[in-house]
Amino acid sequence: GETADSRAVLVEVKKRGYKALTMTNVQGSTLSREANETMLLHAGPEIAVASTKAYTAQIAVLAILAYDIARANGKKLPFDLMPELARIATIMDSVMSQKEIFEELADKFLKESRNAFFLGRGMDSYVGLEGALKLKEISYIQAEGYPGGELKHGPIALIEDGTPVITLVSQPNTHLNIRGNIKEVVARGAIACTISMEGMEHESDSFVLPRVEPLLTPLVTVLPLQLISYYAALARDCDVDKPRNLAKSVTVE
Structure with missing residues (x-):
């Protein structure tokens, strides 16, 4: 949530009057503070420079978001997300x-x-x-x-x-x-x-x-x-x- 080029995009998005949602693993980060809403990944601290669990957590959170948007729009969904995510965690x-x-x-x-x-x-x-x-x-x-x-x-x-x-x-x-x-x-x-x-x-x-x-x-x-x-x-x-x-x-x- 501190990357400069990502923040530049956020600033431009807000300048154009759009709302912004930040997905981050760090509560209180710059992008989190400056966005309208924040979804925390809750992946726990990741010390290594190369992102691994934060990458995986982002995919999971994006899947939940996409699933809920589809359901809110009345889309017929081919599977039940949460049981599948639970099975994937075991895998x-x-x-x-x-x-x-x-x-x-x-x-x-x-x-x-x-x-x-x-x-x-x-x-x-x-x-x-x-x-x-x-x-x-x-x-x-x-x-x-x-x-x-x-x-x-x-x-x-x-x-x-x-x-x-x-x-x-x-x-x-x-x-x-x-x-x-x-x-x-x-x-x-x-x-x-x-x-x-x-x-x-x-x-x-x-x-x-x-x-x-x-x-x-x-x-x-x-x-x-x-x-x-x-x-x-x-x-x-x-x-x-x-x-x-x-x-x-x-x-x-």
Whole structure:
């Protein structure tokens, strides 16, 4: 709630006469004080520069907000949100308890690598961007995230022998397409680390997540990417909590 460019947007929004809602993990932050309303994330203190639980909490709070707006507008909703979020919380605990798997994946795919790619389709592509950001922030590996549909429009030229490609497969309507992307990069020498969801898994996948409502998959698909990034940084003797050149809040524009 202290980032300068976000505050600049808030100032402009209020100047134009619109109301502003701030979602923040820090009560009393600048953006919270200056907005009309505040929704607290209640994620607890996050000391590390790279945001993890605050990111996940924002997705959950935004999902609640979107769900309630839809219900207030009389929309017919395909699932009951709160029971699904409760089930997802249990799944998240289960994923975190298997962290040694992600330590092994980080050691296998990323410890000696200079670059990495993240692929996904639909919402998976956005989570891939977050995974790439986390990896480059704390391990200093050059990481890029791309939608699977854009792979052959340029990024595939960068794939060579031994390039790690981390792929998410959680969207039922595109999982066959992303499987085609995996085959394309493997055919060009990439080593594939695939995180899939139950019902869409292959025996060669690195980790299979329990199935959740497709609209809420980012809550669980981001966890393996965060953990892989964490263990890659440790394996490379990087300071996970205080990456070089970065600060928790960017207070200047």
